[in-house]
Amino acid sequence: MGDGIDRGISLRRLVNMSQRLYPKWQGMFDEIDQAMLMGKPFAEVLGPWLSVDTYYQLRLAERHGKLAETIHQVGKFLALQAKQRARLRAVMQYPVILLVFLVLVIVMVIHFVLPEVASWGSGAGLAIPPLVTTIGLTCAGALLASAVLLGVRWMTMDPEQRVRFLCTLPVIGRPTKYYWSYYLVANVAVMVENGMSLQEISLLVGQFDQRSMLYLVGQKISGALARGRPLEAVVSHLDYLPRELPSFLNRGLTQRELGEELAAVARLNYQRLSSRSSQLLELTQPLILVMIAAVVVVMYLSILMPIYQSLQVVE
Structure with a gap:
């Protein structure tokens, strides 16, 4: 389109x-x-097939005469997602084939090799040491409990809290921050370029769906400012907003100049998102291959340890 x-x-x-x-x-x-x-209106027509945040992005653009540009931005982002999914599938093909063969080898080793090797010199299977069993069960229980707690916490969060949580994660945190910085700043830029003040923007987004990020972020910022907190302190608490945002808002620029500079900041964050996502995709295959190598090492040790123990028995 x-x-x-x-x-x-x-x-x-x-x-x-x-x-x-x-x-x-x-x-x-x-x-x-x-x-x-x-x-x-075009945005209202597409509403049932869009996420709530994409809907408001198109709605604001249509209202302020930026529909064509915003359709391009949304299209580029969706195209980037599709391209990355295709690359991920291509990158995963070789590791998945290796994993299938590795699983087959592990099954054969467990059912045919280990029982035979473990019985050498002792006539009985090799018992798993109690310490190893305890450590394994403890780790498995801790992982399961953590997963349950995270799931419960996730269900009780609103979308803004979920985004803030994702921004703190080690691998996907930075791409998440770049995306929401691009999304939020781009929408504010559209409204500012069309002469809306921060108060008018706050009133407008306050009418949006309560699930949308624009509504939630607007409520959080307006509430903090009403309590007397400076804008810099509010923005620094919100990990998904650019740290340099207050410096743009406090420079005394005209509405049009401010809108243009915010649009440039949004484009920069989109470029950062694209670059960071590509880097993560490039790391996917090596990380999986390292995991496969670790499993292979453990499998070899599981074969060699009974042999070593049987040699000790013979001695």
């Missing part, structure tokens, strides 16, 4: 083209076409 808008094609015509390009989704495009024929 973004490419079609650049070529001057109307949205309704693009929807009709999509019916032929994607016959699997023809029913959805039929509903969209009928709703647009009745004069409904």
Whole structure:
């Protein structure tokens, strides 16, 4: 749709083209076409098929005349997601094949090799040391309890708290921060460029769905400012917002200049998101291969240890 808008094609015509390009989704495009024929706004028409945050991103853009640009941004992000999923599938093929063969080898070793090797020199199977059993059961119980506690905590969080939690995780924390920095700052930039003050923005997002990040972040910031906290302190507490944001807001720029600079910050965070995601994908296969190597080492040790013990018995 973004490419079609650049070529001057109307949205309704693009929807009709999509019916032929994607016959699997023809029913959805039929509903969209009928709703647009009745004069409904584009964002409202797409609402049932969008996440609540993407819906408000398009709604704000449509309201302020930035629909084509925002469709491009959303399309680029969805294309990036699809590309990364395809790369992940390609990267995972070789490790998955190795894992399948490794599982088969482990099953054969456990059922055929270890019983035979463990009985050498003693005539009985090798017993697992009590300390190893205790440590294994303790680790398994701790992991299970942690998973249950995290699941319970996750279910009690609102979307803003979940995003803040994800930002603290070691691997996916930084990409999560980059995405929400891009999303939130880009939407604020659209509103600021169209002359809205921070108070007007706060009032507008206060009317949004309470599940949306714009609503939750707006409530958190406005509530903190009402209690007399400086904007810098509020932003520093929100891990998903750029640390440099207060410096842009306090420079005394015109609305248009501020909007342009915020849009540049949003684009920078999108580029960081794309770069960081690519780096993580490149690390996926080596990490899995290291895990496979560790399993192979453990398997060899499980074979060699009974042999070593049997030699001690012979001595």
